[in-house]
Amino acid sequence: MGVHVPSVCLAGLALYLVARLFWRRSVPLPPGPSGWPLIGNLLDFPTYAPYKTLGTMSAKYGPMTSLKVMGTQYVVLNSFKVTKDLLEKKNAVTSNRPAFTMASDLVGWGDSTGFLQYGDTYRKHRKFFHQQIGSKSSLEAFYPAEEAEAKQFIRNVLKSPDDLSAHARRMAGSVILKISHGYSVKENGDPLVEMANRAMRNIAVVTSPGRFLVDLLPMLRHLPDWFPGCRFLKDAKRWRQMVGEVVNTPHQFVLEHLAKGDAVPSFTSRLLQEGVTPEDEEILKWASFSMYLGGSDTTTSTLCAFFLAMTMYPEIFKKAQAEVDAVIGHERLPTMHDREALPYMNAMCKELLRWNVVVPLAMHVTTQDETYDGYLIPKGSFLLGNIWYILSDPGTYPDPDVFDPERFLGENQQHDPREACFGWGRRICPGAYLAEISIFICVATALATLDVSRCIENGVACVPRYEVEEGIIRYLKPFKSRIVLRSKKAEVLLHA
């Protein structure tokens, strides 16, 4: 009797699907609060500082908590170990990003590195980053620019200490645009920086949770823009044009200078000179601008946190300054080459990254069903690496709210925060080395030239508090600090 091959194949396939369905049902999801019909765990998921509530769930459910909100499966990862195991070791299936209809598809941010879906284009972005800024040695060429920008930053802070955050933003943006496009930022009101900062504000708007119904009901995007409640489509069209301009303008700047033969070497110019296809040039344009998107606010927040910490903890400021004086002396400013010789300062920079968590949640999406520790993590789950909780867990960092560089000195050092604050796996921050360099040189130059202390009001010293504005990036609220020049010699060095 002959075997009917298609029937055998179909039967095999059916058996496989049934077995898979059975297996999927028999493997439990990670533990978590039980939800309500339809809305699931919506009420367990606050829109304000969600990472705090999600972190405290670990006391009841362990390091992995599962929640379902309006049909989307979330798995919150609340420890160094689970984030490493899932986001790093299993990165082949945990490296996608959520698809935001408003931000990515309608407004157009979907082509930037941080929003890109995992695939060939994304891999090309990462290849470009790896080649140009992926190692300490690849960044050495930019040390002089970093040092010059750090001096400028401190000079600006001295001119108007109350505008600290604006000066930090200028410093961060200036370094990035120099590296990404060889562009020198003008002192006041630089048009490119203003445009880029508008773009940053737009990202905050279009990604704010619950703001656009179209993110919940993507089919709304197909309605005409005059339809009641569809104003968002008109906004998206306008913002899309702004996104196009902000990505094209710096790229055009490099093309013009390459044509004139006077382009300053940069991420973009180097890759263009190596020769890229028109398709890759489009990818390069986005990768290059993504540096600004990823690096400007994050570095700004960390630099502001340094001044806040020094105002709150004067004894730490004195100790770090004494180390800089002992190693560098008073005849020159610190350079990047002094880094290894300043252990207390390096510990302080690590503590800044732990104490002031800038990006509280890293959001990855799975591209396949995965099992971990006996639990099923279904395909399409949103994995939330809870950076804030991991770096504030009193089990790892006793008295986590206290700023204390000693955590990272001596024999029993606490866990290196850089294993969480920059994210994990294939999505790990490509600007981590660059960020560390900018932070180091600004902090070292500040210690060598400034005195930072508490403001005195009505004879009483004002002790500022650590307070943040919440969002996908956390910004420090303004605080009072007394920042003055340390000595005449410091002034001479800053203007040399």
Ligand code: HEM
């Ligand atoms: C203190 C400074 C910084 C912190 C704390 C920080 C933190 C992070 C975190 C947590 C992520 C998400 C990682 C993940 O999903 O697992 C990220 C992504 C990213 N960062 Fe940074 N970052 C900083 C500075 C920078 C700088 C200077 C750049 C400039 C190159 C940069 C560019 C990016 C980009 C392009 C992404 C998206 C990566 C991707 O999706 O593949 N960041 N950063």
